[in-house]
Amino acid sequence: MLERCLEYFLTEPRRLVNLGSALLQAGGLLLVAGLLGFLVTTAGSVVTGMATRTRPVVELAEVLPGLPTWWVPESLAGYGFAVCCGLIGLWAIQAGRTYQRLLGH
Structure with a gap:
């Protein structure tokens, strides 16, 4: 399975660049x-706290009840995942461009 993935990206390095961009x-x-x-x-x-004199914790699902918010990062792990996606994307773009240059595509 891994061989097929490598073959897919290495035969056409532009695919790796597109994946990295995404x-x-x-x-x-x-x-x-x-x-x-x-x-x-x-x-x-803050608005709720001004009315009640205490500052409660407001969740994103309470503020936007009609919208799906499961994909929005709210914790350190979520932000870490987003940063890792970006860094892996940058690496894939660089690797794809290097393969394009070396293979002459």
Whole structure:
């Protein structure tokens, strides 16, 4: 199975560059969504805290009940996953371009 994956990407290095680009964009999208989610929950917490004199913890699912928010990173592990996607994407782009240059594609 691994041989087929390697053969798929090494016979046409542009595929590896495209995969890297997709991973980089996905990682960036996750980071932006996580930061926007953090801003929304913080604003909701502040507004609720001004009304009740205590600052409660507001979850993203409470602020946006009609939208699926399972994919938005809210913890260190989620942000770490997004950063890893971006870094692996950068590595795949560099490796694909190197293979393109070496193989003359």
